[in-house]
Amino acid sequence: MNKNIQNRYTFSIELVKQAGNIALSYYLNRNELVIECKKGDKQDQVSVADKSVETMLRQAIAEKFPADGFLGEEFGYERGGVVSFVGLSIQSMELALS
Secondary structure, eight states: OOHHHHHHHHHHHHHHHHHHHHHHHHHGGGGGOOOEEEEEEEEEEEEEHHHHHHHHHHHHHHOOOOOOOEEEEEEEEEEEOOOOOOOOOOOHHHHHOO
């Protein structure tokens, strides 16, 4: 495997574990979880957990790979160079980690 791809793979595995830990901490305290409606649309909800996980992912990727882009459900697309990451919802991460 190409060294660059291997580095990205290793970084991504650790990043998903960190994101999973953040998501789990919110899940364990879900009775206190704040949920909002996006733009007043009661069918499109977002929690502070969703925003926190995506923010952490964006920041970590921007630090490690500053030229990369990121597409996330909560904060949209931030254009990058060669590679763009796609953010996962907490439900998707839960499935990936189980």
